[in-house]
Amino acid sequence: MPRPLLLDPDELRRWATAHVRAHPKDFTQSLSARFGVTRAAAAPAVRRLEAEGFIVRSGGRTRPVFRPGPSRCIERRYSLPGLDESLAWEQDFAPLLDLAANLRNVVHYGFTEMLNNANDHSGGTQVTVRCEVAGSFLYLKVVDDGIGVFERVGEALELSDRRLALLELSKGRVTTDPARHSGEGIFFTSRAFSVFRLEANGLVYERDNPERGQREAERPVELPGEDPGGRADRRGTAVRMAIRLDSALELRSLLEHYTTGAPDDLTFDRTVIPVRLARLGNENLLSRSQAKRLISRIDRFKVVELDFAGVPEIGQAFADELFRVFAQQHPAIELRAINAGAGVMPMIRRARAR
Incomplete structure (x- = not known):
């Protein structure tokens, strides 16, 4: 029987995020059953989840009631191609996130755009999506095992150097499949989030988008799982994003900023x-x-x-x-x-x- 201190903290966080709503009165019992420990042995794990903000306890000491705390950890792996990115958002992620309406729209947009890119363009067999809410930020990561976005763009545009793919993507309206895509997803997603990092083929494209009046101390120091070097031998594409939970950004206002005909015409x-x-x-x-x-x-x-x-x-x-x-x-x-x-x-x- 595993000792509570040896339980995988990340697995605990993901399990708590997914199950605390369904087990408000028997949370400790359900955790002990899931991880194969006694209820007494599960108590330290429950206290850790409380301290990290994944659960909140109320009620008496002997009959506590648990509800979700501000922290979240959600991770899913999907097969490619044939993925319905909207269904993944609606079923697996959106129900577990409590976000302001404007922030929900931004995260929904970035989630589905990056997942759709992996599905339609990567040529990979699987994609992993991870969403974390920690402190003042929401973090989103999408990683596939395909050819790599810069290699794909370089091939499609017949670029002499794969480093020029970063330049082309930064312009917007660049796509390797113009019949089905507008080429706007990476452009707008990279500007919607506070921090955006796109890593593939040993290259990195990143943007930092502080909102008006935001201090440097309010920025995330790094993105979870970040590899600043960018390994040349890594297959696939990794997209890492972060946005403040109190962000005032409206998705429509972002779109209007990049059109000359706003507010009536939102042509990019x-x-x-x-x-x-x-x-x-x-x-x-x-x-x-x-x-x-x-x-x-x-x-x-x-x-x-x-x-x-x-x-x-x-x-x-x-x-x-x-x-x-x-x-x-x-x-x-x-x-x-x-x-x-x-x-x-x-x-x-x-x-x-x-």
Whole structure:
């Protein structure tokens, strides 16, 4: 018979999340039956679940009543392909989460978009989804065993270097299956969550999206299970996200931010491209070919903001290709430069003045 202190804490948390509602008056007895320990031996495990916020006790000492606490831990594994991501959300996850309406919409959106990507694009055989509520954050992780998102995008777009797949995904409206997908899922999910990390094929794409007025101390330090290095030999794609439980973000307001016709028209026609992703390794952004790489496949947008954060300088040819040549050839597309520093802005002004 296993000793209570040797019980798997993670399995205990997942079991408590799934069963405390069904066993408010016999929770300890049910736990002891499930894990094969006596009721007396189960008591330390129950106290630990209380301390971690997974259950809340009320009533008398001899006849306690238990209900769900603020913490949650849910994990499911599904076979691919043929997965119904909406059914997975509605049956396995949504009933166990107590979220504000706006947050539920955001999590629902990110959950189904990332699970649908795994189902339709990964070429894998299974996907594992894990959701945790701990402290002030909800954490969501989706991991499949497929080809890897950057390899898939690189193949579909015939990219010369798989690192350029990060750049293409950051633009939005990029998909390997245009007949069935709009290519918007990763773009909007990566902006809806406070922290977003996409890892595959030894590469990592990540975004940090602090909400207005949010202090650095209110950010999660790391995402559970994070591997900062990104192993090149790992198969599949891992998506890790986190969002504050008190987030005020409305999904519609996010969609409106990236359209020029809001609020009546929500067509996705405005994007923001991180210019630093056009760099391969430590190369400087100097050439026309690099500029063409940056703005390839953006003809579907009306407004394109080029974010120069993390780019200390650019070359004359790079700036000229963007802000004179491309601008003259595509007058219907508005190019905007944001976060351009002292090593960038003079080159942009020079190109525009010609």
